[in-house]
Amino acid sequence: MLAVLMMASALVFAGARAAVADPTCELVETADGKLIYQCSETTPGEDGSSGGNGNGGGGSTKPACDLDGIKERFPGADEWYCQGQDACWVNNPTVEYPEPESWPEEPPSEGAVYVYKSCYAPDGTETFGDYTWYTGPEDEGPSIEELALQAFGALETPGFSLAHSPPRNSIIFIDTWWWADGPSNGEISSGAALGVVAIGTPSHIEVDPGDGSGVMTCDFVTSESDACSYTYDRAGDYTSRGRLVYDVHFEQGGSPLDIAGLPDSLESGWQESTITVAESQAVVVP
Template sequence: MGVAPLILALLSAGLVALGVSPAAAETPQCVSTGPTGQVIIIDCEDGGGGGDGGDGDEGAGGGSGPQCDLGSVAGLGKPDASRWCEGVNACWANIPSSVYPDPEDWPEGQPDPEAVYIYKECQDPSGNIVVSEWTWHIPDGPSLEELARQAYGMLAPSDFSLAFSPPGQAVIFIDTWWWAAGADGEIVGTAALGVRAVGEPSHLEVDPGDGSGAMTCPFVTSESDACAHTYERASDESGYPSRARIVYDVHYEQNGNVLEFPGLPDSLESPWTETAVPVVESQAVVVR
């Protein structure tokens, strides 16, 4: 095979590293810089694959309303390249890559026997390349969004007991305070490839059990007047069936980088924790 046919054959693969300068390419919009400074010739079929990227979000950033401009990477890579958002950065990768380092040059720590090395690139909103690296990918494995969903399923809300004051029993027309005794703060669910779901306590929902309905309170774990309710009627001997739960705000990360998946849950509610609250009409002394 001659040199020219060989180059054409390699170009048709979708991604070829050539030792030429960008000025040497006839279609500069199809040129990018690889992780070691080499020129990367990108498949420019159909005029570079441009457009608004409306259906180009084929990667981990699936769903509507991505936080980045995927149109900025719509013409990069092969037509079926994966494209996704990492925060405000638009990323793409050919999976599998058209060319990649010899397996003997791959770094140690291969996460799976079937994992291969792929080239990944991310651009900020100004079009600057902020990530240009080779990273691991498991062929036919779950997408980043699927991994994030798995990580969400691994989130375990903190156990706690619903405490109140005055201790033992409440008194009508006197504030009763509530808090989540023993509750922990941040919770984390993990999946493969460094994907994590992180839950941060947002607030408490407390239902005093007297028919007044649930109220929203700050997330408090020790005695405080931040979450208070005033009973207006005494209870029977069994007390009011009060209950509470923690509501978490959830976000997703991969190796410390924020991932945006509009289709995934952004909150998590713990199971209800219940406690009976006897309420009396009067008491000589109220001690908190």
């Protein structure tokens, strides 16, 4: 019965962690001038049980996933454990082995064994099912959520400058065009964190003309066009600013990951540009 289920792809490091709460991410500048996101996470504790007769109740702990459910579904497995929000089972040793030439060349650590492992999300969807090196849940490795946050932290937005036309002086009541000069319209991606990759898809740019009107949202414009335009109604010298915004999703071994609480967007730092807006003057020719 279990041998029939031994299909799928991707390689993930075995681990058991508590479910991750909403991550906190901040944009920081590295020593070489690059802008990257650094993320931290908090793991909420379970509510303590109520006390009786004035005595404080003791804190109760629960598995981060539904172990009872997976034990009922796969009673013949050798081990069951939580990996973040996913419930996993392992055959150790496995019932069957793939062809030796498809095994990884080197084990990740001494004592690792090659097993079949399967993990399921809370909604019952299989998130992993394949042969992999295994050292046991007691040797905690990063959870899927932690790997995704690592990948997100390594995601970098491309450099750009905020350009506008006219390039120097604009005129009131005449459209000024804006665009991000430098980046392409393609996706950006991070390096893989044990098979988990963060991918950013261009969403839009945000431009603040600098005259107090606020930030406007435009298409992801990277060349001169009228797709992102604004009309000043007051002359003056202004400092405008703009940034890139990407939609973010995660993949593991080429397959999409859908995990609640992970960041779903990435913004670049603001880039500033000065612009002088003048009043138009009529020239009377006799």
